[in-house]
Amino acid sequence: MATERFTDTDIRVGEAVARVLEEAGVDMVFGIIGGDSWMLFDALNEHKDTIRAVTVREESLAGVMAEVYGRLTGRPGVVYGQGAWVISNALLGTLEAKLSSSPMLLLADLSDGHPFAHHGYYQTGAGAYGGFDAKTTLDGVTKRTTVVTEGPMAVQTVQLAIKHATSGERGPVAVLFSSRALKSKVGPSTVPTIYPTQRYVEQHKPAAPDAGIAELAQRFAAASKPVIVAGNGVRISQAYDQLADLAARYGAPVATSSNGKGVFNEKHELGLGVSGQFGTPLANATIAAADLVVVLGSKLAPTDTANESPDLMDPTRQDMVQIDIEPQNAAWTYPVDQSLVGDLAATLDRLAELDVDTRPSAEVVAERVAAVESARREFGWFDDESSTDDREPMLPERVVKVLNEALPDDAMITCDAGENRLFMMRYFQCAGRGDYLQSAGVGGMGYAIPAALAAKLVDPSRPAVAVCGDGGFGMSLNGIMTALEQDIPIIVVVMNNNVLGWVYNGLGKRHITAELGEYDFGAVARAMGAEGARVSNSEQFAKAMEEALASNKPYVIDVEVALDKEHTYLKTVSPLMSGNTNKA
Known part of the structure; x- marks a missing residue:
């Protein structure tokens, strides 16, 4: 033509x-x-x-x-x-x-x-x-x-x-x-x-070669305990349905990298949550016990591997496969038994066509699903006793629990850097399909509010909720002005403890320039022309979330969060880090 x-x-x-x-x-x-x-x-x-x-x-x-x-x-x-x-x-x-x-x-x-x-x-x-x-x-x-x-x-x-x-x-x-x-x-x-x-613009999205895909099908068939680790590449390729279908066909539980959180439904019977340094005990234990680890669209950064802990992933005792669009990403962190280079969605689509004769029986799939349920009882899942603790000011775990209960499954969540993000990453349950975004690449404060603005513009039908700390909110509160001027009705939840939490709690008693002033950010929002509230307990927070979801206006909820040494981000750090000789 x-x-x-x-x-x-x-x-x-x-x-x-x-x-x-x-x-x-x-x-x-x-x-x-x-x-x-x-x-x-x-x-x-x-x-x-x-x-x-x-x-x-x-x-x-x-x-x-x-x-x-x-x-x-x-x-x-x-x-x-x-x-x-x-x-x-x-x-x-x-x-x-x-x-x-x-x-x-x-x-x-x-x-x-x-x-x-x-x-x-x-x-x-x-x-x-x-x-x-x-x-x-x-x-x-x-x-x-x-x-x-x-x-x-x-x-x-x-x-x-x-x-x-x-x-x-x-x-x-x-x-x-x-x-x-x-x-x-x-x-x-x-x-x-x-x-x-x-x-000029590239249109073709090539799958990995058929021979490699057929080999992967055989590896799945030979495995007794397969596990999938899904990264941000699933989001990039829009391979949400393909990932869900793959997990269901094999009864393979799915963990995500930090940057991959949100690409798989964590409420699903095969959902494990995030792996690695800030991973759920369930995800890390399941990966550690696997005989086949299939990594989809993740470089396996040190955060995702607990600083390459051999107690989590170990190529000397596990069969490892990586699929990625970039050849350098496969076998970048660990040597792998097989690397497949190609678009993730196209490759998984082709795998579904080639693995018909190697899929496990319904009985085997049911046994694997049951094993995940048993592991949840042993290792826990997303809640702990602090999630229902109604002390005032609120514990960060309780804040996340209220969000889990208040938000519809189609809500888009964006998170800032800092301690607030680690609690969200550990305890918030995503419904999948890319509904959770965080600055996990560079880890910058001031990310959540503009990220929510963009998410709401991309899909106005879905609630967009930015979760940040008081430090990050102070860096990006001008985003509330943009929300008002551009008519972008986002919800902002500020976990406010008047400190830079990750720094304050990470330094122990050496609180070097980590304290911040005390502000009522709900009142600040109202002064700017948005809706706003300040809450200090779970009942008030749940009511404010209900109002915010119904308001169709920019709404800031300032949540007073307890500064409690027993409830810091250190609680979210995997024990694999303390026992890892590779720890930085």
Whole structure:
């Protein structure tokens, strides 16, 4: 089939970039206008029926929102703005996208004031004397950064950046526009010729080779205690149904990595929860006892392996398999008996076609399900005695229990860094299908609120709940202003103990700069025009959650949490860490 040209009339570069995004299926971008980026925003204004330009209060919100958009949709999340502030303020989301393999596109101007960049033009990032080097700054945190100086180069580079961001192991790609490029036009006679975006963007998602998939089917058939460890790659590939089907066919229990939490229903009869350093005793015990460990879309970072504890995973006593889109990720941490390289959803679909003759009997599957239920009675699951303790102020475990009871299964949960996230990761039960997001790649505070904003924009029909500590809330409370201005009704739950919990409790008696001031964040929210409440016990919290879910407005619930040395994040750390000679 012959390929048509991109345009049959001369158009400005900003208009061409907007069309490229449109052709790639991008329906929203995030940022703040400034510098020469007005030329991109001006073009977007002509495409508001197809692309929503979400103006945020600060670029760190835009960075996280773009990362979450990319992780949830598979399309690149786009940050638009002025170079200096995209580079400095949007780095939280960029780093998370890099470390969590989220497709992301940073489009920024160089503010170079052509032809005066070499004379230190105000705010220039062109790398000349008197300015700063935007490209060098971004090279270390992106898959690729390109500076474009001509109109055709600008359009084609954005097309190829989308391809790069969404192919292989996904991640952030940056395009930096000189003022000369932004002022240019492109058209049917442009050299080099510009073609439609879909002709560039990768469409095929290859499965691993059939021979390897057939071998995996035989390994499953030979195993007596198979276990699946599912990572963020399941979310990236949107392989939720394939994972659930695989577990059901083999009666294979499923644990997740920290970054994979939310890709499998933890309320399912085969759900184990998170593995590793902050893993459930059930998940870690089940993995340790397995004779076959099948790892889906996870690098097996030290957090997921309790610092490579041989009491958790051990290639000398266990058959290990990894499936990943990136060849380097398989056998990166441990030597494996088999590595399969391919798109996870496509590979698992093909496995379901090839393993018909090797599947276990219904009786064997039932025995494996029963074994998980027995292990739950032995090792516990998500609750402990603190989950029902109604002391005031609330214990963090009790806060999570109320959330488990109050939230519908389709709620999208986003978590900040810090002690609050560890309690959520350990005790909150996800319903699956990617309904739980956290900054587990870079571990940045200030992530939960913008992540919830993006999640709500991606799927307005689902409640979006940000869970953060008072430290993280203080970093991102400007996100409440964005929620109000952009009409994004998120719920924010602040676990407020007036300290930086992970630091405060991790240092024992040496509380170095870990104390914070005492604030009523519910009142702060109300002063901003949102809904807000402050609660100190489970009854008040449950009532506030009910009101927040019904309000359809941005709602902040400030939960007074006890600062109790018996109820710190240390309670969530696996005993495998204390006995691990590899412990850092």
